[in-house]
Amino acid sequence: MQDDASGWRIIDYELGKYRVKNHLPQEQTLHDIALDAAEYHPEYFGTYPVPLHTPRGYTTRHWTLANGIYWLETDLCEEVLAVCYPLWTAELSVAVERLGEQTEHDKAQGIHKTLGYIFFPAQISCIPIYELMQTRMEVWSGTVIDKPALMNAIWRDAPEYAVMMNRQEQTGMNDLSAMLLRDFDIAAGPRILPDRMIAISADTGVDYLLFRR
Secondary structure, three states: OOOOOOOHHHHHHHHHHHHHHOOOOOOOOHHHHHHHHOOOOHHHHOOOOOOOEEOOEEEEEEEEEEOOEEEEEEOOOOEEEEEOHHHHHHHOOHHHHOOOEOOHHHHHHOHHHHOOOEEEEHHHOHHHHHHHHOOOHHHHEOOOEOHHHHHHHHHHHOHHHHHHHHHHHHOOOOOHHHHHHHHOOOOOOOOOOHHHOOOOOOOOOOOOEHHHO
């Protein structure tokens, strides 16, 4: 497995530049390679730009949760979570992805061609943030996101999602290793991780955005 921090994406990009300059066959466009690589090497490719236009108005202020993940305030006094193309296609479930809103331009041209952002209204942003947090737990928990408050918000705003995710954990659907073993007729009980359950914390509220406090 290639190490994300090893710099292989930069090498891939430079090789792609060589192919383009010398009119050699190239499987991916340089734009696609750079778009994927920017998450891991913003010092080389730059950070993902903050979207200026959203389905709920033009951006007036923004807060950075991570490279390519922004909390926006718009000129229509709405707040939305914006997630860039490489992240929402890789880290969000299809069900959550479908909750995202698109700009009229992306809908007309096809967002898989424009490689644009998808946006989540503040009222349902707890769901995509929960999924995005799974690979950012050490960075976000207690600094960017109050995890207990986030889980309380999910139970308040999307209880069906909380029930579904807890059922998946309890039945071992999140334990990929056990599922693979069962495919080979090897008996393996599911490994249930309590910290992956969406719990309710009675002594915590629902204000989970620490950067807004």
